[in-house]
Amino acid sequence: xxxxxxxxxxxxxxxxxxxxxxxxxxxxxxxxxxxxxxxxxxxxxxxxxxxxxxxxxxxxxxxxxxxxxxxxxxxxxxxxxxxxxxxxxxxxxxxxxxxxxxxxxxxxxxxxxxxxxxxxxxxxxxxxxxxxxxxxxxxxxxxxxxxxxxxxxxxxxxxxxxxxxxxxxxxxxxxxxxxxxxxxxxxxxxxxxxxxxxxxxxxxxxxxxxxxxxxxxxxxxxxxxxxxxxxxxxxxxxxxxxxxxxxxxxxxxx
Ligand code: ZN
Ligand code: FE
Numbered sequence: 014x015x016x017x018x019x020x021x022x023x024x025x026x027x028x029x030x031x032x033x034x035x036x037x038x039x040x041x042x043x044x045x046x047x048x049x050x051x052x053x054x055x056x057x058x059x060x061x062x063x064x065x066x067x068x069x070x071x072x073x074x075x076x077x078x079x080x081x082x083x084x085x086x087x088x089x090x091x092x093x094x095x096x097x098x099x100x101x102x103x104x105x106x107x108x109x110x111x112x113x114x115x116x117x118x119x120x121x122x123x124x125x126x127x128x129x130x131x132x133x134x135x136x137x138x139x140x141x142x143x144x145x146x147x148x149x150x151x152x153x154x155x156x157x158x159x160x161x162x163x164x165x166x167x168x169x170x171x172x173x174x175x176x177x178x179x180x181x182x183x184x185x186x187x188x189x190x191x192x193x194x195x196x197x198x199x200x201x202x203x204x205x206x207x208x209x210x211x212x213x214x215x216x217x218x219x220x221x222x223x224x225x226x227x228x229x230x231x232x233x234x235x236x237x238x239x240x241x242x243x244x245x246x247x248x249x250x251x252x253x254x255x256x257x258x259x260x261x262x263x264x265x266x267x
Contacts, residue, residue: 015116015138017180019219020053022046025184026072027221029142030059031135033114038062040113041086042133042142043182044076051083063113066090067144068130069097073182093122094129105131118142123170125163126153132170140178140222143170148181149223150206151189152234154265160258167235167257175226186210186220192267193233196245196260202230233260 018030022045029042030053040063041050054061061084066074068091077099080086090098092106105111107122111133118133126145134141145153146163147170155163170179190207197203206227210220228235236242237256243249246259 015113015135015140017138017140018053018057019180019221020049021184021219022049023072027180027182027184027219029180030054030061031113031116031138031140031142032059033116036114038114038116040065040111040118041080042180043067043073043144044080045072047076047079047083050076050080054084060084061086063111064088065111065118065133065142066098066101067132067142067146067182068127069094070127070145073144074099091122091129091131093124093131094127097129107131121166121169123166125155125158125160125166128157130166134173134177139174139176140180141170141173141225142180142182144182146170146181147179147228147232147234148183148189149179149186149210149220149228150193150203150232151185151264152232152261155258155261159254160261161254163261164237164254164257171225171229171235173225175224175229177225178222179225179228180222184219184221187214192264193231195267196263197233197236197241199241200231202227206231 014034016032020028026045032039081100087102088100090101092104105120109120111118121132238253
């Protein structure tokens with residue numbers, strides 16, 4: 014089994030520990046800050062074997078060096094960005110497999126937010142760590158890629174089994190839903206999600222992970238090929254990537 018521990022860091026970041034229970038092998042996904050990750054490991058008596066980075070932003074690689082020094086973990090990151098992943102030991106690309114004990118994660122190359130962004134898909138555990146590319150009801154900003162690239166990255170994620178859990182790196186759900194409802198006000202599943210997410214956040218519980226099935230119903234960024242989203246952008250009939258560009262631009266200033 015893969016045991017996944019969610020570690021809230023700062024205002025809205027999540028780091029994750031993923032442990033193969035059969036072999037006691039532990040991987041950390043992204044490293045915003047060493048303290049909370051080291052504490053979580055110590056509390057459980059776990060030792061860190063691997064650090065899996067999704068992309069180079071400081072809130073994802075900030076504690077790479079400290080974690081490597083203190084735990085001796087091996088660092089895995091994108092072969093499209095090795096110079097920006099501190100301490101990288103293994104460079105991975107689309108289709109590569111990272112073993113975490115008896116569990117394996119297949120790497121998806123999903124550029125757009127950054128040019129080297131990757132995700133880790135644990136197939137048996139039906140979990141994908143999507144970094145800053147896909148959030149609950151939203152997506153990361155287009156910093157380094159084109160909307161075409163981001164759309165093809167989304168299509169890779171959308172091709173996973175619908176029950177796949179989506180572990181994004183931020184708790185942005187409530188503000189994402191507010192924006193989503195502004196462009197897709199008649200989406201009933203989105204209204205239901207709003208009520209559920211508000212209840213969770215009132216008691217400081219995470220709204221992450223969601224499932225791919227939920228995102229396909231509610232996330233406007235995965236629905237740019239639908240007529241209602243194109244219509245809301247005043248772009249009926251436009252290609253999905255163009256609708257995505259407009260939708261992301263509107264979210265930037267929402
Ligand atoms: Zn980022
Ligand atoms: Fe981030």
